[in-house]
Amino acid sequence: MPVNRLEADQVFQACNLEQLQFETTADLEPIKELSDALGQPRAVESLRFGTGMEHQGYNIFVLGQSGTGRHTMAAQVLERQLKKLSPPDDWCYVNNFDDQSRPKKLHLPAGKGIRFTKDLEKMIKDARSVLKASFEGEEYQHRAQAIGEEVKERQHKAFKEISDRATEKGLTLLRTPGGLAFAPLDKDGDVMSPDEFQQLPEEKRQNYEKDMEGLQAESQKILEKIPQWQKEIREKMEALNKEITEKSLTQLIDGVKAEYAEIAGIPAHLDAMKKDIMDNLPAFLTGDHQQQQGPMGAKPQQSSMPTGEETDMDSPAMRRYKVNLVVDNSKLEGAPIVFEDNPTYANLVGKVEHMSMMGALVTDFNLIKAGALHRANGGALIIDARKVLTHPGAWDGLKRALQSNFIKIESLAEMYSLLSTVMLEPEPIPLKVKVIIIGEPMLYYLVQQFDPEFSQLFKVAADFDVQMERNGENQELYVRLLGNIVAKQKLLHFDKSAVGRLIEQSSRMMGDSERLNIRIRDINDLMLEADYWARQNKHETVRADDVQKAIDSKVFRSDRLRRRIQEEIHRGTLRIDIEGSRVGQVNGLAVMMLGDFAFGKPSRISAQVYMGKGEVIDIEREAKLGGPIHSKGVLILSGFLGARYGTEMPLSLSASLVFEQSYGGVEGDSASSTELYALLSAIAEVPIKQQFAVTGSVDQYGRVQAIGGVNEKIEGFFDVCRHKGLTGSQGVLIPATNVKHLMLRQDVVEAIARQEFHVYPIETIDQGIELLTGLPAGEPDEQHRYPEDSVNGKALRRLRIFADNMSKFGKGEESPGERGDRDS
Incomplete structure (x- = not known):
């Protein structure tokens, strides 16, 4: 036809x-x-379903090529769904006064976190001012002085009593470097010298010694009571301090507690804070770093009183009373939508930072930093699939958080048990988030196949198309x-x-x-x-x-390489014939991709046939330059030849196919019809017109099938013909099923309109071979014989000759050539 x-x-x-x-x-x-307007109804519906589904595991993987608006559309659908919701809670970390290594979490309604932080900081500053004023006031000074006077009075009274008793016995109380001592007095009331004492009568001297021993024992008992009296004084001072502190703090703390009474955890934290202030009152009042250890037990460098309000809350003695507001949703309208551009493990689940102090790295709860999961909690998190899969630990950390519904902050070293150092263990925060991962289809299917947990966590796929x-x-x-x-x-x-x-x-x-x-x-x-x-x-x-x-x-x-190839064709370095006829040679068409730039590259495909065992040798495959799809196309040719010519006799030929002057890999089956034309030409010894180029794959029944890059392939051959001169007979044979894909360059369209260049839609190999050779393909009769002057007839006759010769060789008969050699 x-x-x-x-x-x-x-x-x-x-x-x-x-x-x-x-x-x-x-x-x-x-x-x-x-x-809704970009031809993506399937993807949009998937996004809506995934964001609206509240059950666990219905996170979304958005798959599609880059540039299709995946991020924009996902954000728009999410915004439309999530803006109806209320902003989620704020999250804080505060000191655990029982165990500083395990900071406690607090959550407050959106906007109250920053208020609570400021209220507590103001309360601490007010408490310091009030307490300082109270302890410097007259009332406290009088009461403290009274307590101090009490111990002095008790000591004075006790020593006066023993001194009076000594006087009654003619003795006096002396204070010496070695302690208290008693000595007898002479008649003038002065301390008796040792010589005078030795001159006293024996009996009187013994009475003095006896009295001094008794008084010495009593004075020793008094001395032993002094530490107890001092302890009682300290206890009374502590009681006084606690009384003053309790009185001052209660009013301040109760005011804050009343404001946040219904928020779980805050009243208990305020009570624990009050107790800690009272237990560490000197450090609280003075801000003396030596009175209070630094973060996680490190001893600070300074010991001076803070000089300003800005440094008060930053001193190690005061940091323990601060609030670390890790998530502040005060400015949100609706639920949050967070896009994390760098989804490392720490950026996802948060981290605990460290600071240098005295040459050591130390930390405390104030150095806890939120991750993207914290910020997106109660809303949605958008991340890039390739990035989260390539950052160490990020994918495992994300999965663990989604599976447990908690965000646990720990370092990678802790997660993989590579570190045994004591670290902060912040209390995990409950997680409720919708995660949207955006990536290429290949990544989606790879992760789905090799990670069994993936399908449990990402049950919704939003598949974006690139065309409508x-x-x-x-x-x-x-x-x-x-x-x-x-x-x-x-x-x-x-x-x-x-x-x-x-x-x-x-x-x-x-x-x-x-x-x-x-x-x-x-x-x-x-x-x-x-x-x-x-x-x-x-x-x-x-x-x-x-x-x-x-x-x-x-x-x-982008077309430097294309121009270079065209130049080499025009100069004859790369041989492409566009005139005359050749047996077993056809102009094939391939597409080369350089990034996002594609262009057609004509190639000369040749075939040689000879007697053999029915094998079609793919030289590209034998040289390891042909890909599996190209090899499959060559094998299909064997099926076609066998079905057409080998039903009544064996195919006693071997053939070789090659892309001439090809020095790189060959892949794809788009040249299989071209290779078949070359084979048929070589078998039938019928020349093919070189003004044509061919593309298209073929099945075992000889039907020409669609291929890709048809526009670039046509334009590649057109450029060769235009530079060598358009004759009006040149053209390209393409599969008929590719006609709907044609959107050729304007110069090619104009040449076709002037009938200087042609494009032929081909449905079968027989149509193509007729156009390429100018001979009819030939239809078989009932005995499966083809007309003698047809391509198929010529091919079948040549194959019979091959079969007869193979049969003679099999019987040991000599060929005419062998007999001539022997006779000579």
């Missing part, structure tokens, strides 16, 4: 500007519901989307022709005339560059030629 070449309107689906009911994008109504159907309704929404981009980026307005060119290029990006590209980043970048060229050309609006200039400029910046 003859193949009709495609017309110009079949290789490029132009935008009908009459359907655009505006002059510039200034006339367009903006899109307010962006997430190009119809009237979608095109209208797409145009409004372009208007949104103009407004958001503050670009010059685009006129109707520019918008039409953007729509055409959008289909070109997708490689499909019936689809539109919804990778917003690609369109956004193109519009930014078109705006640049419009401003360079001093246009008031962006026009179609500005858009085309942006397209051409981007290609020019």
Whole structure:
């Protein structure tokens, strides 16, 4: 069946500007519901379901290619769902006065955390001022003096009594470096000298000694009572101090306690704080660092009284009474939406920082820092899949928090039991959060396969597409989307022709005339560059030629290698024939990708056949340059040849296929039809016209199947023909199923319109071989015989010759060549 070449309107689906009911994008109504207007109903519904589902495990994995607006749409859907909720609680850490290594958590209604922090700091400062004033006041001084006078009075009374008794006995009380002593007095009332004492009568001297021993014993008893009296004085002073402290603190603390009486944990914390202040009153009053140990037991460097209000609460003696507000939701409207750009383990679950003191690293509860899970608690957390999976410990930490519903702050070394040093163990905080992970589809399926816990924690997949159907309704929404981009980026307005060119290029990006590209980043970048060229050309609006200039400029910046390959083809270094006919040689087409730039590269594919055992040797595979899909395509050729020619006789041939002048890897099956044409030409010894290039895969029944990159492949061969000279007979054979994908460059479309270049849609191998050789393919009769002058007939006749010769060799018969050699 003859193949009709495609017309110009079949290789490029132009935008009908009459359907655009505006002059510039200034006339367009903006899109307010962006997430509903981008051809992503499946993804949007998944996001809505996942955010609305409150049961555990219904977290969301957003999968799709970058640039499709995944972050924006996820944030918009979340904001719409979560702004209806009330802001979650604030979270604080406070000192555990029973065990400083285990700080306690407190949670307060949103906005009250900062108030409580300030109220408590003010209360502590007021308490210091009030207590200092109380202890410096006259009442306290009088009572303290009275207590001090009491011990002096008791001591004075006791010593006076013993001194009076001594006087009655003619003795006096002496205070010596060795303690108290008694000595007799002479008749003048002076202390008797030792000589005088020795001259006394024996009896009187013994009476003195006896009295002195008795009084000495009594004085010793008095001395022994002095520590007890001093202890009693201290106890009375402590009682007085506690009385004054209790009286001063109670009023202040009760005021704060009344304000937060219904918040769990705060009254008990205030009571514990009051007790600790009373137990450590000197340090509290003076701020003396030596009176109070530093964070986690470290001894501070200074011992001076704080000099200002700013340093009061920062001294080690006072830090224990502060409040560490780790999560402050006072400014939130609705539930929080947190995007963590750097999801390390510490940035997710929080950390405990350290500070240097006396050459050592120390810490306390004030150095606890919240992570993204703390900030997102009660709302949603958005993170990038690749980042969270590659940061050490981050993925395990996130899973553990979601499984336990608690955020436990610990270091990586603790988590992996690599550290035995005493560290802070903050009380875990209850977790209620919706986690949205955004990543490529490959990551989603890999993690789903290799992590058994993944499916339990991320039960919702929001799958983002990169394309939507190009119809009237979608095109209208797409145009409004372009208007949104103009407004958001503050670009010059685009006129109707520019918008039409953007729509055409959008289909070109997708490689499909019936689809539109919804990778917003690609369109956004193109519009930014078109705006640049419009401003360079001093246009008031962006026009179609500005858009085309942006397209051409981007290609020019990326196509150095393409131009180099084209140059080498034109110079004859790379051999591509576009005239004449060759047996077993066809122009194939491949696509090369350099980042986001793709271009077609013509290649010469050749085949050789000879007697053998029915093997088709893929030289690329044998040289380890061919990929598995390409090897599969070659094996399909063997199936086709066997089914067509080997039903009544064995295929007694071997064949070799190769991409000539190819020095890199070959992958894909898009050249399998090309290779089959080369094989048929070599077997039938029928030359193929070199003005054609071919692309398309083939199945075992000879049906030509669709391939990718069809536009780039056609343009790659067109560039070769244009530089060598268009003759009007050159063209490309493509699968008929690829016609809907055609969005060719304008210069190619114009050449097709002038019939200088042609594109032929092929459905079967027989259609293609007829066009390539100019001979009929041939239809088999009832005896499975083909016409002699057909390609199939010539191929079958050659294969029979191979089979006969193989049969003769098998029987040991000599070939004519061997007999001639022997006779000579």
